Amino acid sequence: MENLKRTSALVLAAVMLLTLHLTAYAASGTGYTDVPENTWYTEAVEYVSSHGLMTGTSDTTFSPDQPTSRAMLATILYRNAGRPSVSTAAGFTDVADGTWYSDAVGWAVENEIISGYGNGLFGPDDPVTREQFAAILWRYEGRPAAVGEDFADEGSISSFASAAVDWVSANRIMNGVGENRFDPQGDATRAQTAQILMNYLAPKEDDSEDDSGAEPAGKILVAYYSATGSTQTVAETIADYLSADTFVITPVEPYTSADLNWTDNSSRVVQEHNDPANRHVALTTTEVPDFDSYDTVFIGYPIWWGGASWVVDDFVTENDFTGKTVIPFCTSSSSPLGSSGTDLAALAGTGTWLEGQRFSSSVSASTVEQWLDGLDLQ
């Protein structure tokens, strides 16, 4: 009897252990016991696993909180690039030929995606910081230009990573870590790496699946102010070409040609220019019907004294561009875009602002259309 009791207790304990094990093992579709079903990174771990980009640290663990090493990131990108053949050895004293990462490091260095430390060392086991991650991904993408939002710790982003951080934030590949901080010198954990890779690669898959090439990716609005018609012509070209809606930014008191005479010290525009306190221009409305439905907003304006005409200020401050891509454009006699786009982005405080484009007052439609083709919005 005593034996039977003991055996039953042992069987029960074994069943409980097995159940516990199965429960933990089945915690998420990833099969990793340390990746529960509903964390912020679960889907990303499933994505990188199913795409063969990252494997576990053991058969049953992913180690989401461990840092990502330089060798690992080189390997991930190398896998994503299709493991091209590598002509030369990596050439670092700490990267022996024939290791699991030596081809990847050779490839990353050959393509100027990751460099060594300059003393013959690569540091394969060193953790990748978040700003290094941004820079590596940005170089892998071909160093595109972008205007990103400023982070609270913008000042601690190293200069080598500054353009890269702009690009990863503008494209929502890397987001802040809370309180609008980027945490540039923080380690990129493996969970963050999975999430960043999914943010970066999944939209590209969506793009390649959509081969119709005809429909714009989202709904587009072209909002503009034009005092003498040049910006209006560009705005209408954009709207026609992209089948976008237009919204005319209209001052309650329109500017007459006398108002616009910048050679007359007493004209309205000179008075406004001379004293920023006079620059507030009331608009007939800043409310765009169904504004929430737009994914992309072009904002057009003439250049006045080297900057954006302040007529657009109220439109920019009173709308919420969160989740939208904003593309500034302007016309001028000769001045460049300058900081007009980034100034408006700062004024708005929301939205992902691209660098934008300046056109001459008499620009042709085909020049504008060429620029639009390059934006890859279709």
Ligand SMILES: Cc1cc2nc3c(=O)[nH]c(=O)nc-3n(C[C@H](O)[C@H](O)[C@H](O)COP(=O)(O)O)c2cc1C
């Ligand atoms: C008050 C005022 C200031 C201007 N300042 C500049 C300037 O600093 N640089 C420039 O290249 N053009 C300047 N221009 C010219 C306009 O930017 C240019 O004609 C523009 O295409 C006008 O656009 P719109 O017809 O849509 O108003 C100015 C025009 C006005 C009326």
